[in-house]
Amino acid sequence: MYRHKLRFAKLATSVKESLKLGTTIKYKTGFWSVVKSLWQGAALTIRHFRNAKNRRTPAYVSDENYFKQPDGLVTLTYPYEALPIPDNGRYRLHNEIDDCIVCDLCAKVCPVNCIIIESVKATEDIGTTSDGTKKRLHAPVFDIDLAKCCYCGLCTTVCPTDCLTMTPVYDFVEVDIKNMVYHFTDLSPEEAEEKKQLLAKQQEEMAAAKAAALAAKKQQG
Amino acid sequence: MLAFLLTLGLMLLIVIAVVYAERKVAAFMQDRMGPTEAGPHGIMQPLLDVLKLLQKEDIIPTAADKKLFSIAPILVFVAVFAGFAVIPLAPAVVASGIGIGVFYMLAIISLDVVGLLMAGWGSNNKYAMLGAMRSVAQIVSYEIPAGLAILAVVMVCQSLDFQEISFQQGALMNQFPGLEYEMNWLFGIEALGINTTTIGGITTWNIFRVPLLFVAFIIYFIASLAECNRAPFDIPEAESELVAGFHVEYSGFRFAVFFLAEYAMMVLVCLVAVVLFLGSWNTPLPNIGPFSLAYWTSGTVGELSGILWGAFWLISKTLILLFVQLWARWTYPRLRVDQLMHLCWKVLTPIALAVVLGAGIWRLLMVG
Numbered sequence: 001m002y003r004h005k006l007r008f009a010k011l012a013t014s015v016k017e018s019l020k021l022g023t024t025i026k027y028k029t030g031f032w033s034v035v036k037s038l039w040q041g042a043a044l045t046i047r048h049f050r051n052a053k054n055r056r057t058p059a060y061v062s063d064e065n066y067f068k069q070p071d072g073l074v075t076l077t078y079p080y081e082a083l084p085i086p087d088n089g090r091y092r093l094h095n096e097i098d099d100c101i102v103c104d105l106c107a108k109v110c111p112v113n114c115i116i117i118e119s120v121k122a123t124e125d126i127g128t129t130s131d132g133t134k135k136r137l138h139a140p141v142f143d144i145d146l147a148k149c150c151y152c153g154l155c156t157t158v159c160p161t162d163c164l165t166m167t168p169v170y171d172f173v174e175v176d177i178k179n180m181v182y183h184f185t186d187l188s189p190e191e192a193e194e195k196k197q198l199l200a201k202q203q204e205e206m207a208a209a210k211a212a213a214l215a216a217k218k219q220q221g
Numbered sequence: 222m223l224a225f226l227l228t229l230g231l232m233l234l235i236v237i238a239v240v241y242a243e244r245k246v247a248a249f250m251q252d253r254m255g256p257t258e259a260g261p262h263g264i265m266q267p268l269l270d271v272l273k274l275l276q277k278e279d280i281i282p283t284a285a286d287k288k289l290f291s292i293a294p295i296l297v298f299v300a301v302f303a304g305f306a307v308i309p310l311a312p313a314v315v316a317s318g319i320g321i322g323v324f325y326m327l328a329i330i331s332l333d334v335v336g337l338l339m340a341g342w343g344s345n346n347k348y349a350m351l352g353a354m355r356s357v358a359q360i361v362s363y364e365i366p367a368g369l370a371i372l373a374v375v376m377v378c379q380s381l382d383f384q385e386i387s388f389q390q391g392a393l394m395n396q397f398p399g400l401e402y403e404m405n406w407l408f409g410i411e412a413l414g415i416n417t418t419t420i421g422g423i424t425t426w427n428i429f430r431v432p433l434l435f436v437a438f439i440i441y442f443i444a445s446l447a448e449c450n451r452a453p454f455d456i457p458e459a460e461s462e463l464v465a466g467f468h469v470e471y472s473g474f475r476f477a478v479f480f481l482a483e484y485a486m487m488v489l490v491c492l493v494a495v496v497l498f499l500g501s502w503n504t505p506l507p508n509i510g511p512f513s514l515a516y517w518t519s520g521t522v523g524e525l526s527g528i529l530w531g532a533f534w535l536i537s538k539t540l541i542l543l544f545v546q547l548w549a550r551w552t553y554p555r556l557r558v559d560q561l562m563h564l565c566w567k568v569l570t571p572i573a574l575a576v577v578l579g580a581g582i583w584r585l586l587m588v589g
Contacts, residue, residue, distance in 0.1 A: 045250045
């Protein structure tokens with residue numbers, strides 16, 4: 001702290017000295033230098049005006065001219081033209097529900113809690129994912145609220161079957177913020193209800209079977 | 222009546238072109254694209270802007286002085302539009318060919334200041350008030366160098382009639398009643414012995430006929446930028462500090478009228494600069510030996526060809542000057558109030574006084 005003060009004091013004295021000696025920045029004065037500087041300014045703007053016939057092209061980042069842009073207009077007419085983005089761009093989330101085992105890892109890791117998953121145990125065999133993992137759960141609700149999403153990508157890294165991915169789609173504005181919630185479930189509400197009832201029935205049966213077995217055991221013992 | 226409609230139509234046309242050009246020129250100088258959506262290349266933008274403004278609510282603040290507030294924009298516009306009456310558009314076309322046109326113009330344009338002050342005071346808003354005060358201080362100050370520069374021209378031309386001044390600056394001079402036997406000499410000096418009466422073209426423009434008037438032209442142009450509140454002298458409007466200056470409280474139709482008056486003022490000062498200094502409606506091409514370029518590009522006085530050529534040259538020159546105004550706006554930063562007053566009172570006014578003296582001496586040389 002003290003050293004900073006010292007340095008500041010030194011700086012202050014040097015500024016004072018330079019003021020005393022008259023070595024501060026000198027502005028050019030005089031008629032012709034003013035005319036010259038006015039002309040230089042005017043030449044600069046007119047040069048940009050003349051170069052306005054050249055335009056930036058929607059070149060990909062690997063293009064050699066991407067960072068150069070020597071002259072001309074720098075804007076693109078966005079909805080009609082857009083800078084290409086990488087194929088592995090990490091923008092809107094997409095869940096391939098057929099490959100999803102509804103493990104809930106993504107929902108747990110999400111730092112902003114934008115993924116809501118409800119699961120229902122399957123009563124019958126519902127097949128495997130494309131990488132051979134057995135699916136055991138239905139997902140009556142698999143919602144991602146992209147209005148909350150912070151695009152950190154943690155959910156895609158924890159996903160065991162790589163079914164949750166980020167896509168290069170970035171332009172998905174909505175008028176109503178409710179439309180930012182994306183529903184990925186493959187079950188209609190009726191189907192979901194049916195699956196729930198099936199599970200309840202199965203569990204009832206199992207409980208009944210268990211109770212019967214317990215009763216039988218008691219009688220035996 | 223015909224002249225009224227013609228002038229109004231022409232003014233609106235040029236104003237719309239200038240508003241569009243302003244946006245495009247600004248965009249190009251800043252490496253942007255400007256309006257692109259409304260029509261091809263956004264060409265309908267200014268028209269649609271006006272339509273939008275007309276649909277907007279006409280808000281009058283509760284605390285405003287209602288009478289002043291509502292009259293002000295009309296007064297500003299009337300003052301500017303009345304100035305157009307004396308501008309000759311072509312050899313035979315002038316809405317009001319009065320003999321004291323220059324004097325009338327200077328007088329009627331000054332009314333503009335009253336309108337601005339009414340708007341600023343009537344709005345009952347601190348920014349509007351500040352804007353109006355700055356505006357009045359600026360316009361009243363800059364009328365002096367502008368008036369002196371015009372005085373130099375009047376002294377050289379010995380006329381207050383815009384049409385007579387126009388005829389003097391071209392090969393058609395002897396066709397003006399009263400100037401039948403006048404002669405134009407190179408640089409206005411007979412002793413040099415080069416008669417340019419029939420050469421015409423650029424050699425008889427005021428800035429060439431009396432090269433001293435080029436200095437007057439520069440002074441007039443700078444002062445006229447200040448008079449129509451254009452950058453770098455836009456401190457009365459100063460978007461970044463006073464929001465919009467005196468018209469901050471205006472909306473809808475009244476704002477559109479202010480907007481129109483502002484751009485009409487730009488057009489008017491450029492027209493006056495062209496008429497007084499840059500050869501008015503005369504062609505820039507001189508007659509050279511067998512090639513009578515000046516006559517070929519002038520048409521016949523009083524006929525349609527003369528009107529079309531005259532209007533073409535006048536409007537082309539005006540548009541070039543307007544482009545320079547836009548160019549200056551998008552190049553130079555705004556001056557401070559003290560710098561503005563310094564430029565006016567300590568630089569432009571003394572030089573303008575010297576130019577007036579010089580113009581008087583030059584006139585003596587021209588006669589002798």
